[in-house]
Amino acid sequence: MGRSTAGSLTIVAAIALGGCSGFKRASASPAGKGMGGTAGASGAAGAGGIGGAAGSGRDGMIPIIDLDGGADSTGADRNCGEKIKTATRIPPELLILLDRSGSMNEDISGGTCNDGGVGVPANCGATSKWAWMVPAINQVVMETEADVNWGLKFFPDNTTNSCNVSTTAAVPVGAGNAGAIASAIMASTSANGGVMTGYNNTPTRSGMAGATTYLQSVTTTNPKFILLATDGVPTCSALGVGGMDDAASEAAVAAANTAGFKTFVVGIATGGSADLTLSRLANAGGLPRQGTPSYYSVSTAADLAAAVRTFIGAANTCTFQVGPAPTDDGTTDVNRIVVYGDGVEIKIDTTHTNGYDYTDSTHQSIEVHGPQCDQIKTGAIKEVRVNFICLVP
Secondary structure, three states: OOOOOOOOOOEEEEOOOOOOOOOOOOOOOOOOOOOOEEOOOOOOOOOOOOOOOOOOOOOOOOOOOOOOOOHHHHHEOOOOOEEEOOOOOOOOOEEEEOOOOOHHOOOOOOOOOOOOOOOOOOOOHHHEEHHHHHHHHHHHHHHHHHOOEEEEEOOHHHHHHHHHOOOOOOOEEOOOOOOHHHHHHHHHHHOOEEOOOOOOOOOOHHHHHHHHHHHHHOOOOOOEEEEEEOOOOOOOEEOEEOOOOOHHHHHHHHHHHHHOOEEEEEEEOOOOOHHHHHHHHHHHEEOOOOOOOOOEOOOOOOHHHHHHHHHHHHOOEEEEOOOOOOOOOOOOOOEEEEEOOEEEEEEOOOOOEEEEEEEOOOOOEEEOOOHHHHHHHHHHOOOEEEEEEOOOO
């Protein structure tokens, strides 16, 4: 059985197997008669018949593959035989793009917490935005790593140019990454709890471009998303360090969306002019919050944890791995399947309005779309079952 946090979803693949020549329901022959043979006792096939072995209790029914797994009106099980294998729900891959600029050393109200005078970088340590944010991120990642492939990328992420962000990840997306992400964040945390190697500039445009390029290099077929967590507006303009870079950053977020990577925007202790800029980024990213502002504004660790969980729900698509076929002799095929949600058939729908479709030309996985996907996410549909139709000459 597969497992998911969304509504305790169970995923089962059922392979209907047996010596059957077709899979459509046939009408019953007269009681006591086997198709192609002479009349005999109830449930016995006549000589050369195909009504079933003597004593089978099938009352002369033509063997079929029963896709609902139930019994007919006489109480006889119509299955030719069924084997079960696990169908795997494909987890989303979520890359955290985490602001590591110097302003993350300010406290939650924007205070600088130092006595060094004007121009001295903030150093709030244990009361900094970075210090209260880190435990919330680590907790949510740890709690969800069984169902999400997490990755981590910082911006800025080098010590030579605060506005230049690389195309690599501090922690590449993958399964079971909670420990690696916690370690990477700790390596960027100073002894007093603030952020180390933080520049005063916020290279959002370059960070988004680097994250997009990195995700394009990841060859898995899992759906991929970016979680942009920042505490301010972009300040690395192409015209010079420190210049406002709103429009170009919005374009970079839109480019990631076009490339297939929707972006969820979290603003850490933001407000004022940042609201408009971050709302524009959230709208461009394709996963805006309903209401005003369009991004998720957080000012406590609990707010941040709740926002990230909302993101996980939005990213948790209805994609399931169904291949390869359980046999390689032609009796089963990934193109001959029937999909059920809690026993009700989910029809194939290539328009992606309400039903399932294959995710690519290999037909190794399917995605459910529309209201039926919504039901899967909320737990209204608790079991998705895939039956492989077995064709035996």
